[in-house]
Amino acid sequence: MSARPFHFTQTEHDTFVPSGYAQSHWGADHLNGPALVGLAARALETSFGDPEFLPSRLTVDLFKAARGVPTLTKLALVRDGRRVRNAECELVQDGVTVVRATLVQYRLSEPPRGTEWVSSTEFEAPSARDETRGIGIGSDEAGWSGAIADHQNASRKRFLTRTIDVVDGHRNTPFVRAVVAAEGTSLVTNLGTAGVGYINGDLTVALARLPRDEWIGVQADSHWAVDGISVGSSTLFDGSGAIGTGMVTAVSNPGAQIDFRNDPFPDRTR
Template sequence: MADFYYELLDATDEAGERFRATDFVRGTWSSSTQHAAPVSALLVRALQRCDPRSDTRCSRVVIDLLGPVPAEGDLWVRARKDRSGKQIELVSAEMLAAGPDGTPRPVARASGWRLQTVDTGAVAHAPTAPLRPVSEAPSHDMKKNWDRNYVHSLDWRWLTIPLAEGPGEAWIKPEVDVVRGEAMTPLERLFAVADDANGVGTKLDIRRWTFLNTDLAVHIHRLPHGEWIGVRAETHYGPDGIGTTIGTLFDQDGAVGAIQQSVLLRPR
């Protein structure tokens, strides 16, 4: 059994690093397309590896999904630095997949502000109320409800009852690596889970509605520690088929960042 989302096939391909995905990337809406979480984590990997500096880190990452990302076939990822600077840099990455004519075309993009780090431990402050500990989150076997897909790569534990009123809360631990043979970085781990905020925050029955997000924007004030990522989120639905998920991401020490997602709401 594979224990990773992607395998690196060719690091020197002219279109970008060439990958092949495993079944763990398959989405919950369709088994033929990828869940946005592995896509996001692989794009973040590219952002971090683009002309890396040990004295910077990403403070904000925006992922835009340009269309369905195919779960089968080759994928290419490439990155570039859009703005250089001593204290502030802007980097971007894109994922490509074969189009109808076989030519690689962009299917997802990421941009990240990378800021220089200094010691501000004396004034560190995150006033958001923490999640209850993982030990208080009962284990639900969500894997039994799905054929082999992204859900099977996670240990997902709910603190709240799904679809109940108020913000949804859950702890999620990725159980596979982003790329075969590579240890997951803290930021990759965060983005392997962040896209789940839409599902944590929803109040809609998946049998009656679809609620696909087209993007995610994450601001990270502190890199997460440990294996577990917590999510507190709630989705707001407008009267015209458009919604927004708003949430907070956690590690077991407290809040680490904020997330927002645009949601396309449709009745089945």
């Protein structure tokens, strides 16, 4: 077992057992989003990745609560085209599919002629990074700190993360790092004055390129909420600038709302 933190241990070719790091704040035996999307992303890239293609879009549907039990990965190559490749992954627990992910890869090529509009958004990272914990949380109202509870306010949120390994003994690839970090779109868009009361049912990550370093920033771009339904988007950054977009849809879950000032699972906050 590695000395580095990880979400899963691989016990067979297609079977993975969650660690304590994979547990979420939503319940005593409920896996967190970064662990699940990371496992799906890793499985798809391992089986179908190609250096001549960019994994440009991953959409992950979180069908139901995943638990701390052995998790099976089921993979399928849907289309193997010259310029576009499509593949799917299911995460199965006790014979039930709890997650389904779809990956779209585009062949790398020369850009077209001309100049296009590019968003001018910027990410101002903290002056110092917590190398031990590998995470920092920020908001317009409170600046940067290491505690989510400091940012239970109604201002714009952002965070900086160095993701933990998805599978024990295997360093995350740039693609997996981007996907795991992008799941934080739910946090930076849905964290309010009373904590997080929306649980996301999906994640879409769209990448123009892969991150070039380990630390990835996620900054809220939009958040719309009506009648208990929330939609949030973010921009992802590495040290060279913006690399892509994260988007989540979420449903109100007030019965299990996570108030980080009164955290029921404080040992799960890294």
